Amino acid sequence: MPLSGRRILLGVSGGIAAYKSAYLARRLIEAGAEVRVVMTDAATEFLGTATLAGITGHPVTTDFSVTEDSVSPHTDLARWADLIVVAPATTATIARLAVGLSDDVLVATVTASTQPLLIAPAMHTEMWEYAATQRNIGQLAADGARIVGPASGDLAGGDVGSGRMEEPDLIVDAVVAALSDSLSGVSVLVTAGGTREPIDPVRYIGNRSSGKMGHAIANEAAARGAKVTVVTTSSIPLDPRIEAVSVETAQQMAEAVATVAPDVAVMAAAVADFRPARVADGKLARTEGPPDLTLEPNPDILQSVAERQVRPYLVGFAAESGSLERAVDKAKRKGVDLLVANDVSKPGSGFSTDTNEVTIIEADGKTEPWPLLSKAEVAARLWDLIESRLPPPS
Numbered sequence: 001m002p003l004s005g006r007r008i009l010l011g012v013s014g015g016i017a018a019y020k021s022a023y024l025a026r027r028l029i030e031a032g033a034e035v036r037v038v039m040t041d042a043a044t045e046f047l048g049t050a051t052l053a054g055i056t057g058h059p060v061t062t063d064f065s066v067t068e069d070s071v072s073p074h075t076d077l078a079r080w081a082d083l084i085v086v087a088p089a090t091t092a093t094i095a096r097l098a099v100g101l102s103d104d105v106l107v108a109t110v111t112a113s114t115q116p117l118l119i120a121p122a123m124h125t126e127m128w129e130y131a132a133t134q135r136n137i138g139q140l141a142a143d144g145a146r147i148v149g150p151a152s153g154d155l156a157g158g159d160v161g162s163g164r165m166e167e168p169d170l171i172v173d174a175v176v177a178a179l180s181d182s183l184s185g186v187s188v189l190v191t192a193g194g195t196r197e198p199i200d201p202v203r204y205i206g207n208r209s210s211g212k213m214g215h216a217i218a219n220e221a222a223a224r225g226a227k228v229t230v231v232t233t234s235s236i237p238l239d240p241r242i243e244a245v246s247v248e249t250a251q252q253m254a255e256a257v258a259t260v261a262p263d264v265a266v267m268a269a270a271v272a273d274f275r276p277a278r279v280a281d282g283k284l285a286r287t288e289g290p291p292d293l294t295l296e297p298n299p300d301i302l303q304s305v306a307e308r309q310v311r312p313y314l315v316g317f318a319a320e321s322g323s324l325e326r327a328v329d330k331a332k333r334k335g336v337d338l339l340v341a342n343d344v345s346k347p348g349s350g351f352s353t354d355t356n357e358v359t360i361i362e363a364d365g366k367t368e369p370w371p372l373l374s375k376a377e378v379a380a381r382l383w384d385l386i387e388s389r390l391p392p393p394s
């Protein structure tokens, strides 16, 4: 069983999805874990402590009360746990976690712990998209927490959208992944974001890539114990264990990539094929008339890695709109081991979204479509696949 002997602390905060945490506790136990539960006050309005105590076989902690077993429940629980998973995580609990406001026993326990932290947000779409919630989640990810979901789908009150708690089975998978060092000893290079090719000091030719997919892939690799270098144009927070190299243009990205010799390279950046042949020294003025935008080719970074003598396991990305034909051709032509193709014209797929619907293309052209998933889930599945292809550690 994947979680045999593991001690998981389940933190439950006060959202409708709290009813699913009973099933999550059960699935964690079925995976071999010993589970204890800490609940916020609000959570007890949604789910009785007796349910979770009955499932886990342990009393549920809801406050700082001294018991026969503990005079300091938060520090004792923090020391006991191998991992803490907060599911569901409400807007309020996420905010308190982000600033370390330990005025309830759940947040106090997290702040007293040095173990991996998983957060499964659950809330209405507007609450999820609220600027402060996004800031807080970004901060928690930057501080090393793993964010699982949220998924898109039916929400309480008949709404549909992003904010639904990730399915318990997928949260169990994330717990297993967080506790496994399956990529320990493996070096990984990820490229992320869209390049910007200057026209003059203030203008550039760019694309809509946000870097979310590449950063999710890098974070997942780091969480699995890999030594990760990211060459990126994006400022989206990264796991602090990652070495990040910031670049802007394709040429800078090519130069940075050339200095890294990884075991696995995942080239998720959207690299401009062409750049302006001449970059103006000063800002071009309207009065000068339309500028001459003659373009010249950029280095083909994917190709250059594919042609290395010592070649990493190589994963390329292709953004297409419509047919997969070009992506299949690219997989064969570029000599990659895997190509992740996404149809950027589909809703919820491609640039800037939190979700992605990709098709995996093998070197021989075989294709496997994956369903619409959060980018974190695409990253987890992609690493599961890559790991299954890597030679066993010597």
Ligand SMILES: Cc1cc2nc3c(=O)[nH]c(=O)nc-3n(C[C@H](O)[C@H](O)[C@H](O)COP(=O)(O)O)c2cc1C
Residues within 6 Å of the ligand: 012, 013, 014, 015, 016, 017, 040, 041, 042, 043, 089, 090, 091, 092, 093, 094, 104, 122, 123, 124, 127
């Ligand atoms: C019926 C109902 C459903 C709620 N569902 C959610 C939810 O899904 N997500 C959320 O962030 N807050 C939700 N709330 C609001 C939280 O319960 C409220 O912010 C509470 O203070 C959260 O406290 P906690 O984070 O300490 O558990 C809901 C409130 C009610 C009354």
